[in-house]
Each structure stands twice: as C-alpha cells, then as structure tokens.
Amino acid sequence: MSRQTRAIIHTQALQHNINVLKTLAPASSTMAIIKADAYGHGALITAQTLQSQVSAFAVAITEEAVTLRQQGITAPIVVLEGPHEPRDCDLAGQHQLTLVAHSEAQLQWLDAASHPVDLWLKVDTGMHRLGLEITRVPVLVQRYRHLLNERSVMVTHMACADELDNPFTTGQTRQIEQLAKKVGLPLSVANSPAMLHWPTTHAQWNRLGIALYGANPVYPTPSGVVLHAAMTLQASIIAMHQVPKGEGVGYGQTWKATRDSRIATVGIGYGDGYPRHCPNGTPVLVHGQRAPLAGRVSMDMLCIDVTDIGQAKVGDRVELWGAKLAIDEIAGYAQTIAYELMTRVSARVPRVLDSAPLN
Ligand SMILES: Cc1ncc(COP(=O)(O)O)c(C=O)c1O
Structure with missing residues (x-):
C-alpha cells in the first residue's frame, strides 16, 4: 500500500465558511x-x-x-x-x-x-x-x-x-x-x-x-462565528516499537521514555510541511485521542507516544491538524501561525477532495 499522507480538502467547509463570513x-x-x-x-x-x-x-x-x-x-x-x-x-x-x-x-x-x-x-x-x-x-x-x-x-x-x-x-x-x-x-x-x-x-x-x-486569526479568542477547518492533514502509522524506560527516540534522543513505552512512527515529516520545531508533547490525533509527539520531527517521519492508546497499530490513520485538531493549536506549539502551516504543506502531499456534508 502506498503512503497514506494526505491533505484532505473539505469543500463543504470552504462553502460554509464563506457563507457565514458573508453574513457579517x-x-x-x-x-x-x-x-x-x-x-x-x-x-x-x-x-x-x-x-x-x-x-x-x-x-x-x-x-x-x-x-x-x-x-x-x-x-x-x-x-x-x-x-x-x-x-x-x-x-x-x-x-x-x-x-x-x-x-x-x-x-x-x-x-x-x-x-x-x-x-x-x-x-x-x-x-x-x-x-x-x-x-x-x-x-x-x-x-x-x-x-x-x-x-x-x-x-x-x-x-x-x-x-x-x-x-x-x-x-x-x-x-x-x-x-x-x-x-x-x-x-x-x-x-x-x-x-x-x-x-x-x-x-x-x-x-x-x-x-x-477555517482558522481563527485571533486564536485563542473565539472568532464569534462557527468556522470549519478546510484542510485535514492526515498520515498513517508505518511502524510500532516498544521503547524501554530510559531509552531515547529520534535524532538527538531529545525524548526519553519515562516508562516502558509504545512508540508509533508516522509517515509525515518536515519534508511534507509538518514543522520540525514542534516540541515533544505536540498532540497528534489517533483514534480520536491525543498522542504526544516524542522526539524530533525528521524529514519524512515523526514519532508519537501511543502507550495509552492500546488499539493503535500499523496502518492506522492519524490527524496532524484539521477537522478534529485545530491548526491554530498546532501553530501555537510550533510558535508560528496557521497561515504558515497551511502554506508550507509541500507538493509531496496529495490534496484529496472531500465533498461530504459537515458534521
Ligand atoms: C492585501 C491582503 N489582503 C487580504 C489578505 C487576507 O488576509 P487574511 O488571511 O488575514 O484574511 C492578505 C493576506 O495576507 C493580504 O495580503
């Protein structure tokens, strides 16, 4: 199976957002x-x-x-x-x-x-x-x-x-x-x-x-209207590792296991536009739960701690930002703004259209 990294573009979100904004x-x-x-x-x-x-x-x-x-x-x-x-x-x-x-x-x-x-x-x-x-x-x-x-x-x-x-x-x-x-x-x-x-x-x-x-330009102040994310950045788990307490993960071993841990490797990195300087702890959504980033983001991959998400396994889709994880929040971890994260999603990431109704 080919790499599952995608930017899903929600056309109904674009249409909803413009309509709501026009009413102002x-x-x-x-x-x-x-x-x-x-x-x-x-x-x-x-x-x-x-x-x-x-x-x-x-x-x-x-x-x-x-x-x-x-x-x-x-x-x-x-x-x-x-x-x-x-x-x-x-x-x-x-x-x-x-x-x-x-x-x-x-x-x-x-x-x-x-x-x-x-x-x-x-x-x-x-x-x-x-x-x-x-x-x-x-x-x-x-x-x-x-x-x-x-x-x-x-x-x-x-x-x-x-x-x-x-x-x-x-x-x-x-x-x-x-x-x-x-x-x-x-x-x-x-x-x-x-x-x-x-x-x-x-x-x-x-x-x-x-x-x-769908981003909020004054985050975290509420925008006052309901906006929906028009992009969900998605990837999948490509490997799983048991990392014993005390061992490090990734370049420079900047994350150390404080307990015996399950680490999932996700197929997306800074070469796809995920910011390299997102720190340990930046959330990634797996099965609707937040898994913290563990170690430095590399060019094509990043690692997350899924010790507390028992069902996580190779092949599972994860959300880096989008419909369920606000890009504004990830921008905060990356010390930047949603504008930069959106525009930096690289050409390697296929844009896939989703015209399903909004939930
Ligand atoms: C001249 C001009 N007008 C409007 C906009 C849209 O700004 P925003 O994305 O904050 O709505 C921009 C964006 O940079 C701009 O340069």
Whole structure:
C-alpha cells in the first residue's frame, strides 16, 4: 500500500465558511484570497468551489492569476502586488486581470500599457509594506484618472487587526475612509480578523483569507462565528516499537521514555510541511485521542507516544491538524501561525477532495 499522507480538502467547509463570513457584512462584495495556492489548499479547487459565492478572487502575483485563467477560471481576479515589471500589465490585459497599483512606477507602466487594465489603488495607512503615500493620492488620482473606471477600488491593509485592543486599526480605517470619500472611490479594508472583529472596517469589498480556510486569526479568542477547518492533514502509522524506560527516540534522543513505552512512527515529516520545531508533547490525533509527539520531527517521519492508546497499530490513520485538531493549536506549539502551516504543506502531499456534508 502506498503512503497514506494526505491533505484532505473539505469543500463543504470552504462553502460554509464563506457563507457565514458573508453574513457579517451582507452589503459588501466578498473577495476570496487564494494566493500561495489558496493557502496550501489548492487554488484551482478552491476557486472552482467558491466561484458562485464570491465576487472576485485575489492572488499575490500575476503568474498565479494567469495559471488560474489557463485552468478555466473566468471570475474576476485581483493581483494584490500588481505588476512586478511592465510586461505584467500586458499579461493582465490579455487575461483580464485586475492589477493593484501600490507605487507611482506601476502607474507609469499601466499608463504605457498596450491594453486597458482594471486598476485598484493601494494606499499605505501605516503598515509601511506596500501602498501609495497617503498625501500623494489625490494628485495621483487626478493625474491617472483616465486609468480608473467604475470597477476601481481603493484598498489598504490592516497592520494590527488581530490585536483586538489595539486602536491602530481604528486610525487606519478613519484615514482611508476620509481619503476614499475625498477622491470618490469605493473602498476595501477588511481582512479576516477585521471582518470578524472590526465592523467599522467593512466596506464595499472585504478580502477574506485565513478565516475562509477555517482558522481563527485571533486564536485563542473565539472568532464569534462557527468556522470549519478546510484542510485535514492526515498520515498513517508505518511502524510500532516498544521503547524501554530510559531509552531515547529520534535524532538527538531529545525524548526519553519515562516508562516502558509504545512508540508509533508516522509517515509525515518536515519534508511534507509538518514543522520540525514542534516540541515533544505536540498532540497528534489517533483514534480520536491525543498522542504526544516524542522526539524530533525528521524529514519524512515523526514519532508519537501511543502507550495509552492500546488499539493503535500499523496502518492506522492519524490527524496532524484539521477537522478534529485545530491548526491554530498546532501553530501555537510550533510558535508560528496557521497561515504558515497551511502554506508550507509541500507538493509531496496529495490534496484529496472531500465533498461530504459537515458534521
Ligand atoms: C492585501 C491582503 N489582503 C487580504 C489578505 C487576507 O488576509 P487574511 O488571511 O488575514 O484574511 C492578505 C493576506 O495576507 C493580504 O495580503
């Protein structure tokens, strides 16, 4: 039997999550962020699953958008980083992509492009990563008015929306609202944490990423709505060992048996995207029970202590994160965020679709 390591993609979870999130801002248009292969879930399948429920998709770079077009996705696609070089403007024209311009250089490229391209404008309201300088925007809008059309939107990105007591979000929102009113453009502000927790950021367009995939951007604070994990990372037990008290497990023997132990070796490792720095004790679900990680994660395998799970045996499926074990919890053990875990599931792991109804 071949290796049983899989990322199961729950299409009903994607559909449920987007519906629930949309109810928070029923008057807004919703954009599903499917960059980085839909946060590791598979951009094509995510786009196919959600195309009737969202008004547009967004990716980071032109190449991602062109691939989706070549795969038959016809919905509007917004390229969040805009053109990286003038040629991207031509590609956008050919493939009917919407480009976000965050710099004056990009506006010049768009001005010189051979085809008209739908354009959004990104404004820096304090994150200082991408965006036009706020004071320059009125003059730039005037200068490049001919590049804008009725589909153009002003967008900014929230730096701290996952910090629920940080007033920075309110300040960013106020600034962009004033500017959008002044120049007469519709607005897009909210990402997932803002959508869930900052209703004043809801605007004509909301941009939803992580919550769509069922993670909680403000974990462990409750998200306030029921979201379902869209990915379950699964593998199987490929070997079992009796490890006598006092013996070590794995590279560096960083886990020592404090009693005679049963150790299961699971066919997944950091080469598949399971974080190497998950410490001893990180839970893995076996027969619905939590088995602690025992020893360092290696490239293709990891070991867990199943001494207390009598029925565990070779061939059993285990869950690394997903429907029954929150990815946010594992991200905490790995000292990272769910975004990173999802996007790092490697190409070696087959994505397998599950369209079964949610329990
Ligand atoms: C510009 C922009 N908008 C929206 C999002 C979606 O954010 P989230 O996944 O927190 O919903 C991202 C994600 O990084 C982004 O870069």
